[in-house]
Amino acid sequence: MQFLPVLACELRGDMTKRVSCGFDLRVNADLQETDPKQWDQFLLGRDKRSLISADTRVWSVPDDVDSLLQDSIRKFWNPLGLSKDLDMLLSACRELSIPVAGLLPVCLTVSEELVATLVKWSGPEYFDNAPSEDDLLSTGWRFLGFDAVELNGLTSGLKGIGYKEPSLSELRKQFGGALNEVGLFSDEAIAAEFAKVRGLEIPLHAPFDVVGVLVHDPISQ
Numbered sequence: 001m002q003f004l005p006v007l008a009c010e011l012r013g014d015m016t017k018r019v020s021c022g023f024d025l026r027v028n029a030d031l032q033e034t035d036p037k038q039w040d041q042f043l044l045g046r047d048k049r050s051l052i053s054a055d056t057r058v059w060s061v062p063d064d065v066d067s068l069l070q071d072s073i074r075k076f077w078n079p080l081g082l083s084k085d086l087d088m089l090l091s092a093c094r095e096l097s098i099p100v101a102g103l104l105p106v107c108l109t110v111s112e113e114l115v116a117t118l119v120k121w122s123g124p125e126y127f128d129n130a131p132s133e134d135d136l137l138s139t140g141w142r143f144l145g146f147d148a149v150e151l152n153g154l155t156s157g158l159k160g161i162g163y164k165e166p167s168l169s170e171l172r173k174q175f176g177g178a179l180n181e182v183g184l185f186s187d188e189a190i191a192a193e194f195a196k197v198r199g200l201e202i203p204l205h206a207p208f209d210v211v212g213v214l215v216h217d218p219i220s221q
Contacts, residue, residue, distance in 0.1 A: 018109040018133040018212055021118065022082020023089060024069060025103040027060050028218070041162045043172055044183055052182040054108050054147040054211045055156035056081075064098045065089075078126035079118070080151060082108065090219070100219045107141060108154075109133045109212035133212060141214045145184025146191035148198055148208040157198040157208040159183065167201060184213060 029051040041058070042049045053059045056066065069077055069089070076088040083089035086105055093100050110118075115127050137143060148157040155161065163171065174197075178190045185191035191210045199206030 017112050019112055019115055019127075020107050020130045020133070020136065021110045021115060021127065021211075022078050022080050022084055023086040023105060023107050024056070024061050024082050025065050025089065025093075025100060025219070026056075026106045026215075027062060028102060028104060029059055032060055041159055042183065043158060043163065043168070044176055044179060050181075050183040051159075052144055052184060052213065053156045053159045054149045054154055054213055055160035056154060058156060058159045059106075062098075062103065064096075065093060065100075065103070068092060068096065068098065079122045080108075080154065084126055084128075084130070101221050103219050105216040105219065107136060107214040107216075109136075109214060110209060114209060133214070136214055141216050144182055144213045144215055145180050145186055146188055147184055147211045147213055148191055148195035149211040150205045150208055151211075154211075155205060157195065157202065157205060158185075161202060161205065171197070 032051055034049070034051065051059045061069070069081055069083060071077065076083050076085055076092070078084050086107070090100060092098075115130065119127055133143070147159070149155065150157065171194075175185075175190065175194050178185055178187060178194075180186045185194065188210060195208035195210055199208050
């Protein structure tokens with residue numbers, strides 16, 4: 001995967017338009033087993049944990065689909081390790097007899113400002129004609145919430161790294177009440193503030209960017 005430059009969206013009072021930065025296919029999170037070793041990676045208590053995340057190490061992509069997405073010979077992948085077009089990804093899976101029935105299409109979105117930076121560093125071909133979040137929502141996609149993500153590898157600062165005391169208690173007090181039923185932020189500004197705080201706490205993974213997580217109906221066949 002191509003290495004990306006250090007990127008970060010500034011915390012703004014006026015949130016900008018958001019567009020797709022790529023698609024993939026995830027397993028049903030309700031059926032995915034949770035590794036007990038991951039329990040310290042959740043900000044909320046055990047009864048409120050959810051595997052829904054932009055991070056593929058938290059919310060899994062099947063191995064054969066992931067291998068396809070990392071195949072740089074194919075032209076539909078982008079430097080984030082995502083497909084720039086869902087239909088192309090599905091066609092490639094079916095061409096290679098990769099099972100897709102029951103998998104959930106996932107789209108990650110970022111601000112137009114951040115896409116412009118990605119285009120500057122990676123080239124326009126990876127993000128050309130990217131649909132806006134509004135267009136996605138009008139065609140059956142559902143918004144699940146915002147994650148805070150290190151784009152190099154899509155590592156979630158919310159669910160993918162873990163917490164230690166006293167930081168866990170402090171972050172839970174400050175941000176826990178802002179998480180929705182799937183453990184993501186519903187408010188973009190709060191997600192941006194969390195990303196900033198988490199980046200100061202874990203500079204090795206900083207900066208974290210705000211990434212929207214959208215899902216569509218499971219693939220029928």
